[in-house]
Amino acid sequence: MSASGGPRRRRAIALAVLALALVALGVLAYLYLTRKTWWEIALEPAPASCRCVAFRLDDIQDFFTREAQVDLIRIFQEENVPLTMAVIGGALHDDRELIGFLQTATPAGIEAANHGWVHSDHTALTGREQRDSIVRTNDRIRALLGVETRTFVPPENPFNDQTLSIMKEFGLTHLSGSVFLKADQPPFPLKNGDMIFHFPQTAFVSDVDTPTGLWRVVPNEQSLEMIRDSMEQYGFAVVVMHPVAYYDRTEAGYVYHRALLEPLRELVREVKREFKVVRIDEIDRQGWVPRDVPRTLRLREHAVSWRGSATRFASSAEVAVEVRGERLVLERRGGAWGTPFLLLLPAAITPGAPTILAAGERLPTLQWLNPDSATWIVYADPPTWARSLQVLPQGAPPPGG
Numbered sequence: 001m002s003a004s005g006g007p008r009r010r011r012a013i014a015l016a017v018l019a020l021a022l023v024a025l026g027v028l029a030y031l032y033l034t035r036k037t038w039w040e041i042a043l044e045p046a047p048a049s050c051r052c053v054a055f056r057l058d059d060i061q062d063f064f065t066r067e068a069q070v071d072l073i074r075i076f077q078e079e080n081v082p083l084t085m086a087v088i089g090g091a092l093h094d095d096r097e098l099i100g101f102l103q104t105a106t107p108a109g110i111e112a113a114n115h116g117w118v119h120s121d122h123t124a125l126t127g128r129e130q131r132d133s134i135v136r137t138n139d140r141i142r143a144l145l146g147v148e149t150r151t152f153v154p155p156e157n158p159f160n161d162q163t164l165s166i167m168k169e170f171g172l173t174h175l176s177g178s179v180f181l182k183a184d185q186p187p188f189p190l191k192n193g194d195m196i197f198h199f200p201q202t203a204f205v206s207d208v209d210t211p212t213g214l215w216r217v218v219p220n221e222q223s224l225e226m227i228r229d230s231m232e233q234y235g236f237a238v239v240v241m242h243p244v245a246y247y248d249r250t251e252a253g254y255v256y257h258r259a260l261l262e263p264l265r266e267l268v269r270e271v272k273r274e275f276k277v278v279r280i281d282e283i284d285r286q287g288w289v290p291r292d293v294p295r296t297l298r299l300r301e302h303a304v305s306w307r308g309s310a311t312r313f314a315s316s317a318e319v320a321v322e323v324r325g326e327r328l329v330l331e332r333r334g335g336a337w338g339t340p341f342l343l344l345l346p347a348a349i350t351p352g353a354p355t356i357l358a359a360g361e362r363l364p365t366l367q368w369l370n371p372d373s374a375t376w377i378v379y380a381d382p383p384t385w386a387r388s389l390q391v392l393p394q395g396a397p398p399p400g401g
Contacts, residue, residue: 049235050286052276053227055268056084056176056201056240058115058153061091066098067256068243073105075261079268084176084280086115086153089137092144099144106145111279113151114138114172121182122154127162134166150174150281157201158182164196174281176200176238188234188290197284201238202230205264206245215245217260220267227271235290236283237275 057072059065076083085102092099106112116122117133117140125133134152141149151174152159152167159177167175177184178201188198203226206217223239230237246261247254271277278286 047288048291049231050276050278050283050288051231052278052283052286053231053237053239053271054084054199054278054280054283055081056086056113056153056238056280058086058240058242059119059244060085060087060102060115062093062095062098065243065247065254065256066095067258068246068261069098070101071258071261072241072243072264073101073110075265075268076110077105077108079265079272081268081272081277082109082111082279082282084111084113084151086113086176087137087141087145088115088117088119088155089133089140090117091119092140103145106147109279111151111281112141112145112147112149113153113176113280114141114149115153116155119155121156121158122163123158123160127166130162131166131169134172135170138170138172151176153177156182157184159184167196173197174199174284176280178240180204186234188236199236199238199280199283201240202234203227203237203239205239205241205267208242208245214249215242215247217245217263220263220270223267224270227275231275235288238280238283239271 055076057069060069073083073085085105102110102112114134114137117136122130122133138149141147148171150172152163152172153176154163157178157180159175164175167173174197175184176199179185180201184198184200188200203223204218205223206215208215227237227239241264244254246258247256268277276286
């Protein structure tokens with residue numbers, strides 16, 4: 001071998017080492033540039049229907065139709081079935097017999113809903129009048145029945161943006177109007193960014209002839225057909241009852257016909273066999289995701305608080321959240337989000353207190369994803385106090401501020 005062979009070999013080795021170094025650097029650069037910018041969290045599959053029915057008894061009030069009110073509620077008690085009763089606040093104060101009965105009913109699975117202070121169209125009221133009606137009725141229900149109400153049943157069913165704003169202000173989370181007269185239009189249950197669950201009347205057991213004001217009880221087959229249609233279309237059903245439907249109006253006054261109630265008992269039994277019966281404020285907690293609920297969300301600016309102080313994080317849409325099949329995918333679109341991080345799901349998405357879930361944990365069934373209003377927080381490398389975080393409304397002042 002020539003003397004020049006050694007230097008050539010060394011140069012070849014050096015070039016090979018340099019090539020390997022360049023390859024390694026290239027690999028490292030590739031890994032850096034393509035570093036993981038997304039995480040997935042497993043979701044449990046959720047049905048598009050809760051297969052649940054809520055019965056709503058309207059117009060709870062003193063004296064007038066008292067017999068029917070009591071008998072209707074007793075049917076649900078005897079059948080061990082939940083019920084939502086809508087209380088007219090200004091009309092329930094003097095009938096001690098009725099009030100005493102209701103006081104025993106509310107601890108036993110009967111939901112007391114707010115039906116306004118007077119039974120009149122609230123969209124015809126000013127904002128101050130609506131606020132007064134809703135607040136006074138909340139106070140009356142609390143004073144007489146010892147419960148807090150979460151559901152507002154608008155008298156005559158219509159509502160407006162002022163209604164929704166006042167509901168949010170005073171902690172009412174569920175609205176039950178109607179898909180019929182003065183209709184609440186789909187999509188349900190969350191819409192327009194108002195964070196109110198809309199569960200309107202979709203079926204009934206009696207109806208009124210508007211020109212004459214006369215009521216009639218409809219056949220059970222008709223009510224069942226409406227319930228099944230509602231389940232197919234909306235994923236839930238709300239069946240409305242009116243005590244006055246079981247009376248005849250005569251020149252001498254209203255005459256009660258208790259026998260007209262018996263078909264209702266059979267209807268309740270049939271519904272109980274076919275579906276789950278719940279209160280209106282429980283419909284959203286049945287582990288289902290309606291077909292019309294949006295499935296994508298981007299982070300927005302939000303406020304969080306802990307230990308009595310507050311701070312604000314601007315998300316700048318740095319993380320996108322999307323449901324893909326049975327996976328919740330968080331994708332980084334900018335910024336330096338590391339791991340571990342926390343995903344905070346407010347009560348409107350997972351009912352109950354805002355839930356904090358670490359990446360990689362199995363989520364409960366995803367619910368109520370509304371991109372116009374829900375606040376999601378992804379916090380990188382959370383400190384030990386992170387589990388005391390509370391989600392504040394958009395634009396809310398700091399606690400105590």
